[in-house]
Amino acid sequence: MMEIFLTWLINTSLVTSVVALLILFIKYIFKEKLGARWHYSIWSLLLIRMSIPFAPEAPFSLFNLYNHFSNIMINNDVHKNEILQKQMINDNQVNELIKISGDYFLSVNKTIFSSPVGIKFLIWIVGVLIVMLSMVIYNSYFYNKLRDKEYILEGDSVKLVENCSYRMQINRKIKIAQTNKLKSPVLFGVVNPTLIFPRSILAELRYEELQHIIFHELAHYKRKDIIVNWIITILQIVHWFNPIIWYAFYRMRHDREVACDAYVLSYLEPHEYRKYGLTIIKMLENTALPSSVPQIAGFSSNKSHIKNRISMIASFKEELGLIRIKKLIIFTLLACIILTNGTGMSRTGMAMEFNTNLENVVYEDLEEYFKGYEGSFVLLDENDDRYYIYNRLKSKKPMSPCSTFKIVISLIGLENGILKDENTELKWNGNEYPIQPWNKDHTLASAIRYSVNWYFENVIQAIGEKAMKDKIELIDYGNNDISGGMTKFWIQSSLKISPIEQVNMLKEIYNNEIPFDRKNIDTVKNVLRISKSKDSILSGKTGTGAVNNKAINGWFIGYIEKDGSVYFFAVNIEGENEANGVNARRIALSILKDKGLY
Structure with missing residues (x-):
């Protein structure tokens, strides 16, 4: 079972590395022609591919390219030999065919970690535990900061959250709290989502700036970004040994923030775009939130990505219906070639052969x-x-x-x-x-x-x-x-x-x-x-x-x-x-x- 699991894990990691590199290539080639939300949505194909244990075989799969090149000079037809099927003889006849000695062997007694496969599995387990432990320690440190949070039950900020929720068609009541331990506002929790603000920000920001921040955090809730955070964290732990996956998730997190900005802009009037951009700059210059806490969503972009976000905001335009349909068709076709296996890959669990x-x-x-x-x-x-x-x-x-x-x-x-x-x-x-x-x-x-x-x-x-x-x-x-x-x-x-x-x-x-x-x-x-x-x-x-x-x-x-x-x-x-x-x-x-x- 260990060998089967490790084979599946390595092959899945190889396949998803190919998918990640393909996505990065597509994003680079069509950088200016794709909208911010499309740039982020395409990463969902990577998450799906990594999450499914097996993919269906299809003649249009990306991974048929391997079969094509490997079989370029091979007659790949499978011949069902009917003569052999009819002539098959029973075990007794085979045993009478020749009189030879039996097969003599001794059993090898192995524990789970006594073979090379077991050692590899142990290394993987140790890596998983180290990554998990580091994340648990960091997240525990962060959660301790939220213990003294104080819920705000009434006032202008509560009314503003309710108004923004109404405009974004969020029916659930989103709680709001404040604390002295944070420097950046966050959306915390999946079961009981809460907007947590630093007291200083609530005191210093103007009404319109506070509205922009609330819109941004509610956009994370509407787009289920905290749930996606947990999926990314789990997959990153499982594939801790793959630097391509780590880089892909790094890029995905930054694309998420740009997509979140675009989502907010779709609820604002054009004359509000510039003011929203100024609010984002103000927040990112003073409060950069780490992206390794799966339970929260907030302003997690590095300052080096401010330019990309502001550029998107400055050039933002609502897409026409025809453009959306075209992008949906392209996304569907891309999903078909990425989320399927090449012919023959699923039969043995061997994703690639070299x-x-x-x-x-x-x-x-x-x-x-x-x-x-x-x-x-x-x-x-x-x-x-x-x-x-x-x-x-x-x-x-x-x-x-x-x-x-x-x-x-x-x-x-x-x-x-x-x-x-x-x-x-x-x-x-x-x-x-x-x-x-x-x-x-x-x-x-x-x-x-x-x-x-x-x-x-x-x-x-x-x-x-x-x-x-x-x-x-x-x-x-x-x-x-x-x-x-x-x-x-x-x-x-x-x-x-x-x-x-x-x-x-x-x-x-x-x-x-x-x-x-x-x-x-x-x-x-x-x-x-x-x-x-x-x-x-x-x-x-x-x-x-x-x-x-x-x-x-x-x-x-x-x-x-x-x-x-x-x-x-x-x-x-x-x-x-x-x-x-x-x-x-x-x-x-x-x-x-x-x-x-x-």
């Missing part, structure tokens, strides 16, 4: 084979250099290789002279394992067959961390990350590789395209051989990732040599349990059998 593109691909519908699992199938027909893929996005998703990585351990062990050949025997250390075939001496061949963890852990230790890292980077295996511990990085830990990468790695090994001695590669080919039928040879390796005694990540990778051609394949399955190498192998063999390859 893997290397492939040429000459056929996408197949093999869903029937993967019932009960989230899985992918990749087949490379070397003869015509064509990939056959089920589940495009998951085929690119990096996963822990688990015991399939023992292929690479074997290669490096042979290359570094730790292993001589397939008959190199290592002595069992006497530790009793729950898997009985592990409790004896093993050769490389038998260790591959029974997936003996202790054998390969010994080989890794003999190789050493530096040599292991150098060799992995030399062949560019997945993400090349062995930071998860020398004997554990390949078991539900730091090392990750996608099904497509697995297939490409097998191809490079088979064709001697990696800088390893050919004799060592041939040795590994021999130990990977599983079975032989009348016209084909099957080679491969299973792998299972089990966490807290539940198999959640199953692999079967390998290749088939048939009639002078070679077919490389990889199947990966994920699930809450029973997603193991045996079931991955069963699925792979079903597909390969129905394709007539074995």
Whole structure:
């Protein structure tokens, strides 16, 4: 669940960063042609996009641009292979297909913070708590200032608030109070909104100036700006790590004040605009209110933004109905392309993919084979250099290789002279394992067959961390990350590789395209051989990732040599349990059998 949440969070942050940059670009290009309220309203699309957990897919989405460029050279059609659907054989037939050993593995016991994902989640939590704590401390300090506020129950200021409320068509009674602790008037609270004035301002301002300020604060109430403040605060806490989001909200707050001014001007007569502008200048020159208190709304612009606000006030004109309709149409179209996902994004929760593109691909519908699992199938027909893929996005998703990585351990062990050949025997250390075939001496061949963890852990230790890292980077295996511990990085830990990468790695090994001695590669080919039928040879390796005694990540990778051609394949399955190498192998063999390859 943590990995799913973090994937969603990062992808949402990336997507909304794109949305924020697009909005800033549109605002810059059409700066003079958009009204103040439109400049602010467009930010609502960012808030909506950040607030919804999932967005519908649409062909007109902005994020289809990624799919377009990533698939420019790819045949993106999904072929439903009816022949395969009709020829699917049952589990018993698959099990009778070949007699090979089972998939042997041990469970990794993990606490919530014992994995790289858990550590990332912990960092995010710590960041959330720090940002929340700083906001709580600052807001508590501000709220303490309001404890001695004194409600005003009658007088000219009360009548003025009532009159302004009437003019702005606000039916709710807005309370008014005064205090010595504030320097700027604010609108406080959502449930019981109250206008709070500094005593000095109530005493010094003229009637018309006070009216302008009340209009401004009531405009915040009418526009629900305090509620928006809370939404911004929550989203900013969740995305505390994203500077683009912080900057976008900074700009949004300033646009809000300009929009609020425009809203007030719509209730004033043209000859009152200049006087309203002078009141705003007077307030901002002496009382600049911080914008990090979500419970209030007031004069929160910095002095550097006075010019923008005054410029808007000086040039303000009521929009004609036709212009409003045009802007509404543009806003609706923009909402459609921003608030939707590109085709295929919602199916996996992966908002964006950055893997290397492939040429000459056929996408197949093999869903029937993967019932009960989230899985992918990749087949490379070397003869015509064509990939056959089920589940495009998951085929690119990096996963822990688990015991399939023992292929690479074997290669490096042979290359570094730790292993001589397939008959190199290592002595069992006497530790009793729950898997009985592990409790004896093993050769490389038998260790591959029974997936003996202790054998390969010994080989890794003999190789050493530096040599292991150098060799992995030399062949560019997945993400090349062995930071998860020398004997554990390949078991539900730091090392990750996608099904497509697995297939490409097998191809490079088979064709001697990696800088390893050919004799060592041939040795590994021999130990990977599983079975032989009348016209084909099957080679491969299973792998299972089990966490807290539940198999959640199953692999079967390998290749088939048939009639002078070679077919490389990889199947990966994920699930809450029973997603193991045996079931991955069963699925792979079903597909390969129905394709007539074995």
